[in-house]
């Protein structure tokens with residue numbers, strides 16, 4: 001028989017996390033779907049959805065920290081997020097439906113580690129830090145090192161995500177986000193692109209680009225970013241960037257789209273971001 005435990009404190013979680021076939025349950029929007037499909041069959045479920053120490057949003061001097069069990073709807077509605085991290089709010093508004101957003105959590109989205117995980121795009125752009133706790137203590141991992149492959153993160157079996165700390169970006173950064181899917185509502189991205197762009201004297205001062213659903217994990221396009229820094233955004237540069245983006249990604253064919261289509265979409269989205277950045 002399956003054993004279900006409502007976790008009250010972080011210490012309670014640390015005390016129970018070790019063991020065969022133990023799984024953390026938060027919103028359940030990924031886990032329960034997998035259990036119903038028979039893909040996994042955990043014997044012990046540790047429900048952290050009401051664990052106070054894992055919930056809430058706090059602002060420090062240079063960063064905003066969001067508890068892992070904070071729901072997507074709570075993050076979207078938060079005034080600090082709206083003011084300091086507008087790209088996070090914009091992106092999370094596109095995650096699932098209202099019912100899904102009311103249950104889905106930031107920690108669950110990251111640990112599920114889908115190549116299409118929407119929250120990863122703004123977190124990669126903001127260079128977020130994942131605060132991990134476990135039986136052997138606490139550690140901090142950069143978001144780029146946390147996401148490893150589909151369903152795989154840097155977490156060890158006796159660890160969990162406690163919160164995510166997001167450095168507040170410079171005001172000069174303009175945010176952009178495009179998500180392409182097969183239908184308007186509840187789209188899991190066929191490809192997505194987020195960007196932070198700062199333009200100075202008609203040249204790119206700094207650009208950060210992050211892409212989803214076009215590699216085994218959501219990725220930053222570092223080489224392209226480095227090549228664009230310091231350049232004026234001309235038609236030639238946009239065309240070069242589009243081609244570079246097509247080659248920078250490594251998508252797969254699946255039921256939702258072909259790899260070639262995904263490459264093409266990412267090229268187009270990079271071009272769109274650059275055109276929009278220069279226009280306004």
Ligand SMILES: Cc1cc2nc3c(=O)[nH]c(=O)nc-3n(C[C@H](O)[C@H](O)[C@H](O)COP(=O)(O)OP(=O)(O)OC[C@H]3O[C@@H](n4cnc5c(N)ncnc54)[C@H](O)[C@@H]3O)c2cc1C
Pocket residue numbers: 023024025026027028029030031032033048068069094095096097100103104105106107108109110111112116117118119159160161162186187188189
């Ligand atoms: C209809 C539908 C539409 C969806 N649309 C989108 C979409 O548009 N974009 C998108 O990105 N996702 C989408 N999802 C996926 C899902 O809603 C999100 O990934 C959600 O954020 C998962 O959070 P959760 O709290 O429900 O996770 P859960 O299902 O509770 O857990 C997911 C995994 O994370 C682990 N886990 C949870 N919290 C922690 C923690 N703090 N520490 C360690 N491990 C933890 C669990 O053990 C499990 O392995 C959709 C899902 C459905 C069913």
